[in-house]
Amino acid sequence: MWTRLRGGKVYDPGGRHPASVRDLWICDGVIAEPAQGQTADHEIDVQHCIVMAGAIDMHTHIGGGKVNLARMLLPEWQQPRFAPAERWEDRPTLGPVPSTITTGSRYAELGYTTCFEPAVLPVNARHSHLEMADTPFLDTGGYAMLGNEDFLLQCLAEKRPQAEINDLVAWTLHSTQCLGIKVVNAAGINAFKFNQRSLNVQETNRRYGVTPAEVLGALCQAVDELGVPHPLHVHASNLGMPGNIESTLATIEATAPHRVHLTHVQFHAYGAEGVHGMSSAAARLAEVVNANPRLTVDVGQVVFGQTVTISGDIMFQFQQRGNAKPRKPCIIDIELEGGCGVVPFRYEQKQFVNALQWTIGLEILLLVNDPWRVFLTTDHPNGGSFTSYPHLIALLMDRSYRERMLAELHPDAVASSSLKGIQREYSLEEIAIMTRAAPARILGLKNLGHLGLGAQADITIYRPQANIEAMFACPHLVLKRGKVIVRDGVIVDWAGGATHTIRPQWEKAGVERLREYVEQHHTLAMEQFVITDEELELRIGSPLQVQPLRHSRRG
Amino acid sequence: MRACGVCPFCGLLCSGISFGSLPDLPRQSVADQADCERASRGWWLSQPNSSWHLKPLRHGRVVAADVAIGETAQQIADSRRTLFCGLGTDVAGMRKIIDYAQAVGGILDHLYSDALQTNLSLMQHAGWVATTLSEIRFRADVIVLVGDSLLDRFPRLLDLLTDRGEPKSKNAPKLFWLGTDDLQFRMQAMLLPHVQPISLKKSDWFAALTSLLLQADSPQTGDLDSAVAHWGGSESFISLTRSLLSAHYTAWIWSAADFLSDGDDLILDLLARLVAKRNETSRAAVLPLSGSNGDTTAQQVCTWKTGFPLRQAIRQHSSDYQPHRFRATDVLKQGDCDAAIYVSSFEPIEPPEEFWGVSGVKIVVGHPALKCATRADYFFPSGIPGVDHESHLFRGDGVTIISADRKRDSLAPPVAEWFGQLLKQHRNAAFSQSYPQV
Numbered sequence: 001m002w003t004r005l006r007g008g009k010v011y012d013p014g015g016r017h018p019a020s021v022r023d024l025w026i027c028d029g030v031i032a033e034p035a036q037g038q039t040a041d042h043e044i045d046v047q048h049c050i051v052m053a054g055a056i057d058m059h060t061h062i063g064g065g066k067v068n069l070a071r072m073l074l075p076e077w078q079q080p081r082f083a084p085a086e087r088w089e090d091r092p093t094l095g096p097v098p099s100t101i102t103t104g105s106r107y108a109e110l111g112y113t114t115c116f117e118p119a120v121l122p123v124n125a126r127h128s129h130l131e132m133a134d135t136p137f138l139d140t141g142g143y144a145m146l147g148n149e150d151f152l153l154q155c156l157a158e159k160r161p162q163a164e165i166n167d168l169v170a171w172t173l174h175s176t177q178c179l180g181i182k183v184v185n186a187a188g189i190n191a192f193k194f195n196q197r198s199l200n201v202q203e204t205n206r207r208y209g210v211t212p213a214e215v216l217g218a219l220c221q222a223v224d225e226l227g228v229p230h231p232l233h234v235h236a237s238n239l240g241m242p243g244n245i246e247s248t249l250a251t252i253e254a255t256a257p258h259r260v261h262l263t264h265v266q267f268h269a270y271g272a273e274g275v276h277g278m279s280s281a282a283a284r285l286a287e288v289v290n291a292n293p294r295l296t297v298d299v300g301q302v303v304f305g306q307t308v309t310i311s312g313d314i315m316f317q318f319q320q321r322g323n324a325k326p327r328k329p330c331i332i333d334i335e336l337e338g339g340c341g342v343v344p345f346r347y348e349q350k351q352f353v354n355a356l357q358w359t360i361g362l363e364i365l366l367l368v369n370d371p372w373r374v375f376l377t378t379d380h381p382n383g384g385s386f387t388s389y390p391h392l393i394a395l396l397m398d399r400s401y402r403e404r405m406l407a408e409l410h411p412d413a414v415a416s417s418s419l420k421g422i423q424r425e426y427s428l429e430e431i432a433i434m435t436r437a438a439p440a441r442i443l444g445l446k447n448l449g450h451l452g453l454g455a456q457a458d459i460t461i462y463r464p465q466a467n468i469e470a471m472f473a474c475p476h477l478v479l480k481r482g483k484v485i486v487r488d489g490v491i492v493d494w495a496g497g498a499t500h501t502i503r504p505q506w507e508k509a510g511v512e513r514l515r516e517y518v519e520q521h522h523t524l525a526m527e528q529f530v531i532t533d534e535e536l537e538l539r540i541g542s543p544l545q546v547q548p549l550r551h552s553r554r555g
Numbered sequence: 556m557r558a559c560g561v562c563p564f565c566g567l568l569c570s571g572i573s574f575g576s577l578p579d580l581p582r583q584s585v586a587d588q589a590d591c592e593r594a595s596r597g598w599w600l601s602q603p604n605s606s607w608h609l610k611p612l613r614h615g616r617v618v619a620a621d622v623a624i625g626e627t628a629q630q631i632a633d634s635r636r637t638l639f640c641g642l643g644t645d646v647a648g649m650r651k652i653i654d655y656a657q658a659v660g661g662i663l664d665h666l667y668s669d670a671l672q673t674n675l676s677l678m679q680h681a682g683w684v685a686t687t688l689s690e691i692r693f694r695a696d697v698i699v700l701v702g703d704s705l706l707d708r709f710p711r712l713l714d715l716l717t718d719r720g721e722p723k724s725k726n727a728p729k730l731f732w733l734g735t736d737d738l739q740f741r742m743q744a745m746l747l748p749h750v751q752p753i754s755l756k757k758s759d760w761f762a763a764l765t766s767l768l769l770q771a772d773s774p775q776t777g778d779l780d781s782a783v784a785h786w787g788g789s790e791s792f793i794s795l796t797r798s799l800l801s802a803h804y805t806a807w808i809w810s811a812a813d814f815l816s817d818g819d820d821l822i823l824d825l826l827a828r829l830v831a832k833r834n835e836t837s838r839a840a841v842l843p844l845s846g847s848n849g850d851t852t853a854q855q856v857c858t859w860k861t862g863f864p865l866r867q868a869i870r871q872h873s874s875d876y877q878p879h880r881f882r883a884t885d886v887l888k889q890g891d892c893d894a895a896i897y898v899s900s901f902e903p904i905e906p907p908e909e910f911w912g913v914s915g916v917k918i919v920v921g922h923p924a925l926k927c928a929t930r931a932d933y934f935f936p937s938g939i940p941g942v943d944h945e946s947h948l949f950r951g952d953g954v955t956i957i958s959a960d961r962k963r964d965s966l967a968p969p970v971a972e973w974f975g976q977l978l979k980q981h982r983n984a985a986f987s988q989s990y991p992q993v
Binding site for chain 1: 686
């Protein structure tokens with residue numbers, strides 16, 4: 001069946017087309033080239049509208065044990081305890097971690113059609129995929145967490161060959177059906193389990209005698225040599241600590257010369273100057289990012305209000321337990337792999353630290369010059385809910401709106417911020433890059449994030465409005481695989497998603513030591529770590545899309 | 556028939572279990588050949604016999620499946636409020652039950668939700684520092700089992716956490732079992748020479764745990780003997796106290812099913828506080844288990860699909876989360892439902908007697924050996940998760956979903972199949988949402 005979107009102004013930086021008014025043709029859910037004389041079975045008039053690919057959230061906690069734990073912990077902060085609605089997808093979202101159906105519905109209503117869960121513990125991968133499969137409207141994927149397993153640290157302590165690390169990484173990607181590798185506070189979560197309370201980048205994990213720098217280096221090398229499209233996704237050391245810019249810069253240095261993606265860098269760009277002992281280091285970080293094409297960052301922008309922080313970084317989350325609001329932190333050590341810390345939190349605009357965090361995030365977004373290398377995220381729900389994206393886009397596109405917001409903040413934070421002096425306003429083209437084309441490119445998603453021939457027809461269509469926030473909050477139409485699922489902000493049809501994964505090469509012999517280790521130290525059989533294609537598609541219920549590697553294995 | 560694989564019959568979901576099943580032998584012969592009493596019991600109950608009901612029943616008589624589905628869906632649709640209880644099923648079954656409940660409305664509660672709710676309330680009150688089975692096996696130097704029935708509910712717990720069969724090594728954890736008066740008797744039967752028992756009357760637990768909390772807050776090892784003697788504590792309790800003060804990683808493990816009496820929640824609260832205090836200078840964690848029969852699975856799936864854990868009512872496309880109001884037995888006693896569906900697929904666990912007092916239709920979906928099959932208005936036999944079909948099941952520590960293998964040709968459809976058919980029937984019968992086409 002052929003569908004024609006007629007006469008919209010198409011912003012498609014991913015397709016390398018300049019913004020122009022043109023028709024888009026869709027056949028069987030894919031952008032296609034009509035033969036001469038082809039007639040449309042279905043025509044949608046989008047004249048005077050803005051047409052973009054469906055948006056991609058490359059770092060959002062939407063599925064897995066820690067998300068579900070947060071739901072259980074905070075029923076009082078979920079949706080209203082009882083909120084009658086006409087349909088399930090119409091339920092209001094007030095809480096930071098809604099149900100899977102509400103999550104998918106809200107994302108679709110905002111024009112987002114693909115999301116990635118960034119913290120998949122291998123032992124919890126099955127759970128993550130089950131939740132994501134139950135999240136309607138979205139294509140999904142995950143980043144498997146490595147860098148704190150006792151097995152990997154022991155391998156590094158024993159100076160095992162890099163090829164073994166590569167096998168472990170490739171096997172993990174296979175067995176978890178994930179798209180990339182994430183490291184959280186390298187070796188630090190593990191150190192906390194042995195009662196070590198802090199760990200700098202060049203400091204040794206006392207149990208294994210391994211530094212975070214060594215862990216990062218080995219994992220970066222593995223990701224590169226295996227041809228994994230997405231660079232190592234790094235949650236750096238000392239999250240949230242004043243002065244942590246030094247750790248962040250040391251992390252960047254430790255990962256050279258490899259490509260690396262630094263995540264939620266707002267939480268890692270703090271100086272220690274000023275009367276409050278905390279200051280913005282956004283400019284220092286942006287300068288380094290601008291000078292190093294191998295770096296990409298997402299921001300983790302803070303949004304004021306109640307949320308819940310959910311992180312694998314239990315070393316930091318444990319330190320934060322005293323700041324929990326309400327005071328009920330949950331910390332869990334998990335299966336020789338990592339951990340899970342759920343700490344409820346409220347960001348206050350009149351509180352100096354929170355206000356400074358807000359300015360730092362925006363500073364980074366505005367000071368990193370290249371929109372292909374900086375991504376708008378709230379690290380949902382850690383900085384705030386993804387539902388704030390229209391508001392944040394408006395802040396990026398409208399300097400006067402930023403300044404009105406600044407006037408509401410703690411005065412010391414405003415005074416110490418360079419935000420007021422930043423003139424830059426994002427263009428629609430740059431928003432399309434940051435929220436569509438760039439995430440697709442950095443993740444290696446060949447058929448998403450653009451509107452070129454062969455692209456999946458996930459499309460968001462806006463009616464231009466002077467009020468930018470209102471425009472992005474309520475798209476005129478959202479199409480999933482060519483089918484209209486949202487009209488004027490309301491779900492009108494149902495669609496499922498797919499799971500995106502990759503297939504790097506690994507040698508069976510390379511993971512034999514892991515098998516022995518699992519048999520000796522774990523309480524699970526090795527087979528339980530493996531999610532087969534059949535299991536994912538038939539029992540978990542999500543079709544697979546295997547994305548290509550950058551190159552075949554080199555080490 | 557012999558089988559080997561994941562055992563679905565308790566919350567540990569052990570791998571590599573050998574089921575020495577010979578259906579014609581008496582029960583004890585089966586148990587002798589198996590690795591675990593609980594596994595052998597479940598497996599023995601899984602062996603079909605002539606009394607099994609392998610076809611749908613209506614008032615005790617065999618009825619065609621499509622007829623039973625059609626009539627059941629109609630009666631549920633006509634009901635004011637349906638109770639979905641038992642909920643002993645796997646992830647797939649629970650997903651479909653929630654889908655159906657979201658379509659028709661109703662109250663959701665698990666058979667063992669008292670235990671689930673005890674742990675959940677503790678966490679929702681003040682949070683906790685928790686751990687998982689492999690962490691304990693690898694890291695713990697002191698393990699404290701808490702509550703009398705823990706090893707009855709989870710028989711291979713110590714096998715998973717320690718190498719019980721090997722000579723006691725220098726690195727072996729110190730093991731304690733904190734229980735009530737019955738503990739000595741239980742332990743003698745279990746042959747646990749490396750476990751130090753600490754028998755305390757329930758009335759002494761507050762004093763004992765408060766004493767530990769005070770010690771953790773301000774260690775006074777010199778005065779320990781007299782401090783413990785003050786409330787009548789034993790030598791083994793002094794040993795526990797000393798071990799805790801020097802431990803690098805302490806794990807406290809309980810089944811909340813042992814703590815359902817009035818005031819027991821305060822005992823668990825003290826344990827969580829003790830662990831929180833110890834974590835200021837050392838590492839310690841709790842492992843709060845519940846009762847099993849798929850309880851963790853039901854809790855987790857319900858939470859992600861609705862946004863709230865059990866117990867809740869679903870109506871008007873919203874969840875009404877009121878755990879103290881929607882306890883199944885209370886709902887049944889108060890007549891707060893006019894239809895009820897009971898699910899028990901792991902073992903033939905009969906519904907509570909109050910179930911039969913429901914004014915409207917009473918439906919049972921579950922194990923073919925359920926005696927209540929003929930008493931229900933409609934009975935749908937289901938396969939046993941991890942025996943008749945592959946199943947996803949949450950382990951008791953809540954962070955791992957085990958894929959339990961199928962061990963024979965299926966004798967009955969999974970729970971998910973029946974609820975999928977009910978949902979389909981409901982939607983086909985003009986109750987469905989319709990979306991305008993663009």
